[in-house]
Amino acid sequence: MTKNSSENKSSSNRDVTYTLGRTSHETTRLIEQSRIYGESTRLLCERAGIRNGMRVLDIGSGAGDVALMVAEFVGSSGQVVGVDVNPAILETARQRAVNSGMNNVEFIAGDARTLNFEDKFDVLVGRFVLMYMKDPVTALKKFITHLKPGGIVAFQEPEYTLYPAVSNPNTPLMNQLYRWIMEVFDHSGAYLDMGIGLYRAFVEVGLPAPEMHLHAPIGAEGDWTGYRYMVTILQSLLPLIEKYGIATAEEVDVDTLAERLRKEVLLSKRPFFLPLHVTAHARLGQ
Numbered sequence: 363m364t365k366n367s368s369e370n371k372s373s374s375n376r377d378v379t380y381t382l383g384r385t386s387h388e389t390t391r392l393i394e395q396s397r398i399y400g401e402s403t404r405l406l407c408e409r410a411g412i413r414n415g416m417r418v419l420d421i422g423s424g425a426g427d428v429a430l431m432v433a434e435f436v437g438s439s440g441q442v443v444g445v446d447v448n449p450a451i452l453e454t455a456r457q458r459a460v461n462s463g464m465n466n467v468e469f470i471a472g473d474a475r476t477l478n479f480e481d482k483f484d485v486l487v488g489r490f491v492l493m494y495m496k497d498p499v500t501a502l503k504k505f506i507t508h509l510k511p512g513g514i515v516a517f518q519e520p521e522y523t524l525y526p527a528v529s530n531p532n533t534p535l536m537n538q539l540y541r542w543i544m545e546v547f548d549h550s551g552a553y554l555d556m557g558i559g560l561y562r563a564f565v566e567v568g569l570p571a572p573e574m575h576l577h578a579p580i581g582a583e584g585d586w587t588g589y590r591y592m593v594t595i596l597q598s599l600l601p602l603i604e605k606y607g608i609a610t611a612e613e614v615d616v617d618t619l620a621e622r623l624r625k626e627v628l629l630s631k632r633p634f635f636l637p638l639h640v641t642a643h644a645r646l647g648q
Contacts, residue, residue, distance in 0.1 A: 398591055402577040402641060403428060403489060403518055407435050409573065410516040410643035416484040419508055420444040421474050422491030426455025426467070432487060433459075433467045444469040445477065475504040482510040489518040490639075492563065493556035503567040509646050515569060516643040521557030521576070522547060524638050532630040535622055539592065542608055543637070546599050549606040557640030564644055572642035582633035589620040589627075591636065 412418065414437040420429040423444030433442045446452055449471035459467045470477065486505055495501040506515060525540040547554055557576070564572045581588045596603075597616050603609050615622075627634050 398579050398588070398636060399489070399518070399577075399639065400427070400431065402575075402639070403431060405575070406516050406518055406641040406643060407432060407487075409575075409641075410485070410514050412436065412485055412487075412514065412516070415439040417481065418442045418485040418487060419474065419479075419483040419505075421486065421488035421505060422446055422494075423455055423469055424448075424451055426452075426458050426469065428487060428489050429455065429467050429469070430459060430462060430464060432485075433464050436466065438466055440466055442467045443479070443483070445472055445474045447471070447473050474508070475501055479508055483508050483513060484510055485514040485516065487516045490520060492517060492560070493519055493553045498553065498556065498559065499563050499566045502563050506567060506569070506646060511646060513646045514643060515564070515572075515646060516641070517560055518639055518641045519556040519560055520637045520639045522554040522637065523558070525635075528635050530630070530632055533626055533632050535626045536632075536634055539596070539623075542603060542614070543595070543599070545608045546602050546606060549608070550602060557638070560640055560642040564642060569644045569646060572644040574640055574642045576638065576640055578638040579636040580633045582627050582631070584624060584628060586624075586634075588634060588636050589624045592623060592634070593620045595637075 412432060412435045414435070416436045417440060418429075418432050418436060420432060420442060423429050423446045426444060429442045429444035433440075436442060444452070444455060444467065446455075446469070452469040452471055455469045459465075459469075486509055488505075492498040492501060502515075502517075506513070509515070522544050525544060529537040529540060544554060553559060561572060561574060564570075579588060593616055596614055596619060600611060600614060600616065603614065604611060623634060
C-alpha cells in the first residue's frame with residue numbers, strides 16, 4: 363500500500379476527504395480529543411511565546427477547543443479569531459465561548475487561504491488541519507500572509523508513519539487498529555506524515571527551522587480514558603472503513619472494542635499508543 367507523504371502532492375484541486383466525518387458524534391469526539399491532546403497544545407502555546415494582548419488566528423477551529431485555550435493565553439486585551447470551513451460546527455464553538463464567558467473570541471466560517479482580514483495577526487495556530495490540505499506547503503504559505511512581521515507560527519499534526527514501530531506480536535488487536543487507521547487515512551488522501559512533514563512545510567515557505575516536539579498519549583492503566591477515546595475515533599472512521607472495504611462493522615465491533623483493548627493491554631503488559639503527533643513553532647522574519 364502506498365502511503366501518502368507530505369512530499370507527494372495530490373493531483374486533485376480539492377482538499378482530501380475529512381476522514382472523521384462531520385457528524386454530531388464527530389463534534390463530541392473533537393471535544394474529547396482536546397482533553398487528550400490539550401496538554402501538548404498548551405505546551406506548544408507556552409513554548410511558542412503566545413502571551414497577553416496578542417491577536418491570534420486559529421485555522422480549522424472545529425468545536426473551538428484550541429481557540430478557547432489560546433484565548434486564556436492572550437487575555438481580555440487580546441483577540442482570537444477562529445476559522446473553519448464547516449459553519450455548522452462553529453455554532454457549537456460559539457456557544458461554548460458564550461458558556462465559558464469568553465468575549466475575546468470570534469468564529470468565522472470560511473477558508474483562511476482565501477479570506478481577507480482587515481488587520482494582521484501576531485500568531486497563527488492550527489491543530490490537525492494541514493494533513494487534510496491538498497498541498498500543505500501552499501496552504502501554509504497563504505496562511506502566513508495574515509501575519510505581522512515577526513509573527514509566530516505554531517502547528518500540531520499527527521504522525522501515523524511511526525505506528526508500525528510500536529506493533530508487537532503479543533498485541534494483535536492493537537496492531538489491527540493501527541493498520542485500519544493508517545489504511546483509512548491513506549485511502550482518503552490525508553498526509554500520514556504531516557507531523558514530521560511540518561519541518562519541510564515551515565522551511566519551504568521561508569520560515570526558520572522550527573522547534574519541534576513529538577508527543578504520544580500512552581496508557582496501560584485499567585481505567586485509562588484512552589480506550590474509550592479510541593472507540594470514538596473508530597466510530598468516526600467506520601463509514602469510510604466500510605466504504606473503502608478495509609473492514610466491516612462486525613469486524614470493528616465498536617461496542618466491545620474498549621474492553622477488548624483494555625484486556626489486551628493488561629494481559630500483554632504493553633501500553634497502548636493513541637495517535638502520535640508533532641508540534642512545531644517558529645517566527646516569521648522581521
